[in-house]
Amino acid sequence: MSYRAASVQEQFDDASQQREASMLGMWAFLATEVLFFGVLIAAYTLCRVRFPEAFAAGSRRTDVVLGTLETAVLLASSCTVALAVRDLQLGGRRAAMWLLVATAALGATFLCIHGFEYVTEYREGLIPILHYAQDGPEAIPMQLFFFLYYVTTLFHGLHVTIGVVLLLVMAWRTRRGDFRPRYHTPVELSALYWHLVDIVWIFVFPLMYLVGRA
Amino acid sequence: MPGNEQAPNYLQVGTTLRSWLTTHDHKKIGILYALAITFFFFLGGAAAALIRLELATPAGDLMTAKTYNKMFTFHGVVMVWFFLIPSIPATLGNFLLPLMIGARDVAFPRLNLLSWYLYIGGGLFTVACLLMGGVDTGWTFYTPFSTMFSNSHVILAVVGVFIVGFSSILTGLNFIVTVHTMRTRGMTWFRLPLFVWSMYGVSLVMMLATPVLAMTLVLIAVERLGGVGIFDPALGGDPVLFQHFFWFYSHPAVYIMILPAMGVVSEVITASVRRRIFGYRFMVYSILGIAVVGFTVWGHHMFVAGQSMYASIVFSILSFIIAVPSAIKVFNWTATLYKGDITFRAPMIYALGFVGLFMVGGLTGLFLAATALDVNLTDTYFVVAHFHYIMVGGAVMAYLGGVHFWWPKITGRMYPESWARFAAIVMFFGFNLTFFPQFLLGAEGMPRRYHEYPAKYELLNVLSSAGASLLALAYLLPLGYLLWSLARGGKAPDNPWDARGLEWETSSPPPPGNFLVQPEVEGGPYAYEEP
Amino acid sequence: MKNSHTPASGPRPPSLSSHLKVFIALLVLLLASVGTAYIPMGPFNLASNIGIAVAKALLVLVFFMRLKTDSPLLRIVASIGFAWVLVLIGLSLTDILTRGIGPVS
Amino acid sequence: MSTLPQASTFAGRVDGMFYALLALSGVVVLGVFVAMIWFAVKYRHGTAANRKGNSHRDMGLELAWTLIPLLMFVGIFAWSVKLWIELRTPPADASTVYVVARQWMWKVQHPDGRREINTLHVPVGQPIRLVMISEDVIHSFYVPAFRIKQDVLPGRYTDQWFTATQPGTYDLFCAEFCGTDHSRMGGSVVVMNMADYQRWLRGESHDGLAAQGAALFRRFGCSGCHDPAAGVHAPDLDGLYGSTVPLADGTQVRADDRYIHDSIVLPLSQVAAGYPPVMPSYQGRIGEDDILALTAYIKSRGATQETPHAGQ
């Protein structure tokens, strides 16, 4: 029997095989995530093709300033988590931990800002099912837009929430000293997940906030 | 003598219920799946029995229309998601994949166990749905019936399928990573047995199709609960959109059901013919071709659904193209027989049955893929016959063939050969008697999902119901003698069929870590002609 | 599947400045996409929106998620999800876009 | 299809294709079975057959059984597409009959105003185009003897056409699962000689569909706005049908059945240019059959001048 590090599970031969498997597994998982959101994007596309005006009208009712801010926050968080991984790989620990905390904080900020949007939209009666009080020319098909807007942003918000918790756990484990330059796969995986959440938003933002502004 | 001392096999370590329910051993998880799947098969089969009983007479006299509708829905949901999709991958696949590539386990054993629990969780929802009164939408959940009009337990059923979908995604993910990273030394891609290739293909499909189903089911549930949604025509939404999403998953799903069966058949045929598979590379490419191109043909379920005429033309040609790799496989299996040294044990009978019935089912698929013919045939019993030929005649036969083939390896016991042959032959005849009349019914115009039907269809329906009783008997036989063999069957040697493949090089049943010495591979699979 | 980097950890980490540069680029693209959204360009508004989003996503994928230096297999796996979504949208569009035209009203 | 009558112009051709494909499949199945059985017998264990010199691959063979089926498939596809396009393309001289489906019955409206439930009377030899819509879930209008079938959707017209060739009474089935009584949602299609058909037409007196529509137009208060005398600034519907309507969002649509349907049910999704969006939605208040009558009425008020019709 060859030497096996404590962190290598028994089905693997060595740490490198384990890391390879974890990374591949994570990326494969991300591909499924892309498809989850992909259905919503597809639904959006196919409905928008049929009601371009209603979708533009709906999009104009969203808050582009907050939306832009949210995007910037998520982009920043992507950067911080990438830096956290880098720091760990270079042997750091304190900085990595704080970078992870910062990432989680940015995620939470995102959620808060989005919460504000929801509240305003509720007041304006833009939430299908809960409170939808529109009657302009596009009111009926515009519901399709808002339905998709809510399903998509809520599903994304769920992912952000999971990400925030995950990142906090990683920060705690970093502090505890679980990770070394040669082994910090859990952080790498969490970071990948977080980046994907960011990528999804990168597409959601123009589709939901920027239509029909010109 | 010390030489006789055997390492304990996987069945001898951890025999308590608790250790089974917390096991990470892929072999035990495979068996857990097998138990659950057998249960669901007979549950779905019982529903089928009731369906055939009702249809034995033209009048709807056995049960009410509503109950009948719930029966075929339950039958379809259970058979598709709780039996056939997990059948080969989650049982034989789980058991054999690591063995065949020379690994100690799958890449993520805990995830593997989680998949099983998700499967059970989804199953509980589905059974709960049945117990609370059932669901009557058909397994296809078409909107707006499922969202606005049905007053049955759609949400429960949808949640059940949603959960089992995750089980399928995780299994697929696990297998893909396993095949990529866990192959033993010397096991290059083109030395993989075709069963492994088919598991790889099927995992791809599971991973890339199932999320679409899951999300679509979420949209259904939200729409049903909230009364608003994108499939609702009252808002300008489009019910046909639902069908696009549903079939984007469900057509690839039919290849989830058939690819593993093809893998099993390739293993069984080569071992029984004692010959290398004919055209190994073409077999591999056709698996991948089916897996990938299978994603582009879904619209053939929607030729008369209000899909545009042009889209139907596109989906029609793609459907014909997807039949080419299947044709390659059929011809290659046949060519493998040439100059072989053929024995006809039960697995081989099942395998040959598979090839024949799959071919008939597949060729009738071509009738349906031809737009002009589908107009008449769609939603008739012709379609029902088509898919039962492939799924029951094809996939279930292959599953049973595989179970018999690897039974000695899995349990360490031999099954009774003559009983097994007898059951396989009864099954073949029972099957044809059940489903061949349905082709004729469909061609005569009898629509599917009919609780009552005009008297002129009676004779063929009676034949079909008679066949179903024979078929039910044929399915009960293996249940009986396989259980018997667990206690009384002869002890199985390590390699009873003198077959090739790493799984036969370890003991029967294998030790917990699969191999006492990590195997190394020096040549391609199916080296039957070399001594 | 042999990688040139240390076995148990990722590829050599990119420099701090490269991370920051990517971040700046992302912010610039964000402003560009908001800005162009207000310029009436007809169908090109859509094109620029999507184009910029793709560019941003690529930046994240290639640099932050390190596809640039990781194994080709991961690059394939990363693109496959997106490719499949395109198949879903593309083939559904063959229906939705051609429904009204032709002989059938 | 042996006992199924061939009662439309399509039936023979669809069956012809069916049998051709059946023959082709038969040949393939036979070929493979014969080969399999022959090999199985000749090379079964224990025979003294020559097993030497077998190969495991043969590029020529593989290509042959890849390309030959592919070519055949393309052939079948081409044949079926030709027929398919005809099946989906009603001729210009087809007379239109409206079908409204609901759980669990078929309502048929003839252009002359005659209504039927679960039966459809048509004359022999006359192309009939069915324009269909559902009031609730998806149904499917299936006449096996004609080899035609088309799903009937809520919220959107679909159509299909046929020319009956044999007088007689044929089954009508609902072929898309639509709930409890799906299997009872049937009826019959009665094909008659022209003379019988004329007699049947005269059988009872009734108002034309357009006249029924005119009554509805008043009853639902449409005339309160659309009457030129009314005080509301609403478009005059004379000559609307078939014209090109400029919409408020700058696009144009042709005022066909679908447009009129949507104008009544979802008036705010396509507002005519130059008018205030004040027309109320009649969603859920007017049945699909009444909408068809209203459409017929609007059609009767002049149609198809291809001049742009607009407010100002």
Ligand code: HEA
């Ligand atoms: C395991 C399951 C499985 C498999 C593998 C297939 C395989 C195929 N199916 Fe089937 N199908 C179903 C399960 C399956 N199907 C189910 C469940 C439904 C109904 C769903 C519902 O509505 O409830 C359905 C419905 C269905 C329809 C829609 C019918 C309708 O509702 O109107 C169509 C239409 O094109 C179709 C086509 C095909 C084709 C072309 C193939 C091809 O892949 C087949 C390819 C194989 C061959 C062709 C045979 C071997 C080839 C040769 C020997 C070549 C030589 C031949 C010549 C040269 C001619 N199927």
Ligand code: HEA
């Ligand atoms: C893997 C998939 C699978 C399998 C294995 C089967 C197996 C069988 N199926 Fe099924 N079937 C489907 C998938 C499958 N089916 C699907 C997807 C549908 C469409 C549903 C829909 O329209 O929504 C369908 C629909 C369907 C119909 C059409 C219903 C309708 O449209 O109205 C019929 C009718 O004959 C039928 C019959 C059978 C029969 C006789 C079997 C037999 O092979 C089953 C034989 C097994 C047994 C009979 C069990 C044996 C044991 C016992 C009987 C003992 C216990 C029972 C009692 C004491 C009663 N099936």
Ligand code: CUA
């Ligand atoms: Cu109406 Cu089935």
Ligand SMILES: [Cu+2]
């Ligand atoms: Cu299909």
